[in-house]
Amino acid sequence: xxxxxxxxxxxxxxxxxxxxxxxxxxxxxxxxxxxxxxxxxxxxxxxxxxxxxxxxxxxxxxxxxxxxxxxxxxxxxxxxxxxxxxxxxxxxxxxxxxxxxxxxxxxxxxxxxxxxxxxxxxxxxxxxxxxxxxxxxxxxxxxxxxxxxxxxxxxxxxxxxxxxxxxxxxxxxxxxxxxxxxxxxxxxxxxxxxxxxxxxxxxxxxxxxxxxxxxxxxxxxxxxxxxxxxxxxxxxxxxxxxxxxxxxxxxxxxxxxxxxxxxxxxxxxxxxxxxxxxxxxxxxxxxxxxxxxxxxxxxxxxxxxxxxxxxxxxxxx
Numbered sequence: 001x002x003x004x005x006x007x008x009x010x011x012x013x014x015x016x017x018x019x020x021x022x023x024x025x026x027x028x029x030x031x032x033x034x035x036x037x038x039x040x041x042x043x044x045x046x047x048x049x050x051x052x053x054x055x056x057x058x059x060x061x062x063x064x065x066x067x068x069x070x071x072x073x074x075x076x077x078x079x080x081x082x083x084x085x086x087x088x089x090x091x092x093x094x095x096x097x098x099x100x101x102x103x104x105x106x107x108x109x110x111x112x113x114x115x116x117x118x119x120x121x122x123x124x125x126x127x128x129x130x131x132x133x134x135x136x137x138x139x140x141x142x143x144x145x146x147x148x149x150x151x152x153x154x155x156x157x158x159x160x161x162x163x164x165x166x167x168x169x170x171x172x173x174x175x176x177x178x179x180x181x182x183x184x185x186x187x188x189x190x191x192x193x194x195x196x197x198x199x200x201x202x203x204x205x206x207x208x209x210x211x212x213x214x215x216x217x218x219x220x221x222x223x224x225x226x227x228x229x230x231x232x233x234x235x236x237x238x239x240x241x242x243x244x245x246x247x248x249x250x251x252x253x254x255x256x257x258x259x260x261x262x263x264x265x266x267x268x269x270x271x272x273x274x275x276x277x278x279x280x281x282x283x284x285x286x287x288x289x290x291x292x293x294x295x296x297x298x299x300x301x302x303x304x305x306x307x308x309x310x311x312x313x314x315x316x317x
Contacts, residue, residue: 054310056201061137061309062283063208064128066191068139069290069302070184071125074118076100076144077170077177078111083139087125090138092308099145103171110174110225117181117218124211131207137308144302146171151302154292155183159246161239178226179239185219186257186271187247187281187289194280216278223269227260237261250294251285252317284315 072082080102088094105111129136143151148167156168161179170180192212199205223240230237241259248257256279258271273279281289288294292301296316299306306312 056199056204057135058310059195059198060128060132062311065307067124069142071121072097072142073144074121077103078114078118088139090136092137094138095141095305098143101171103177105174107174113221120214140303140308141305143304159242181222185222188215189219190281191286193278194282223260227267247289250288283311287314
């Protein structure tokens with residue numbers, strides 16, 4: 001098959017997938033146009049939002065919980081240390097971090113990316129805590145270790161990357177680090193996009209949009225490097241599809257998540273919906289993924305004791 005044929009197959013597959021999604025969206029909205037993206041209204045945040053009026057502080061605190069997780073992972077991977085103790089206090093039960101260590105990078109480019117992203121995520125934690133003031137939640141208990149029963153290993157097992165009793169170590173190599181980052185980054189982008197329409201304060205909305213843009217840059221960096229390295233090691237690209245499928249299995253019946261490759265050699269750096277727009281997840285769906293549970297639960301996975309704040313229950317799928 002010629003390169004042109006491969007490219008046409010890839011483009012046809014992408015068009016087909018987007019058309020399928022368009023039909024899905026029409027079915028969900030009764031054919032009405034999507035206004036302001038997916039995740040409109042309080043009901044999109046999670047089960048508890050349907051009976052409780054959420055404030056901007058509730059939404060920003062939910063984001064802060066996610067930023068604690070990302071900042072700790074990247075900080076340990078890049079620098080070998082976690083967040084300063086002054087960045088961990090707040091309302092709710094403060095928890096410790098399980099696991100985390102510095103990666104011995106062999107690729108200097110990946111190392112520089114890790115350091116840059118780590119500093120960005122630490123800045124996000126600092127900014128959100130300052131914006132929330134006394135209302136900021138404390139860091140909950142976080143699991144970023146390598147134990148066979150831990151969150152990373154459970155996520156890798158759900159994706160079929162490892163077998164029963166085996167462990168996945170995101171600090172063992174450049175490639176493992178990238179796969180660990182891949183688990184988080186796409187979820188963060190979809191979380192901010194889903195939450196943005198719920199923010200009423202214009203200043204907070206602008207800030208959330210700015211953080212969303214940064215998270216999207218991070219996700220694109222991780223996806224691009226995984227694709228580039230996967231050209232020489234195809235199993236690395238296959239792993240992104242496996243992780244994508246695992247996330248899809250957790251967050252509901254829709255097939256929105258995407259790996260970094262389409263049919264043939266075509267890259268898929270930017271996961272899009274049928275209209276060329278980044279897709280959204282509700283907070284409940286985000287918690288399904290980070291709790292590693294399809295049911296409506298209040299803890300699990302990367303947050304062994306749950307997150308802090310008003311929004312804390314995953315969706316029932």
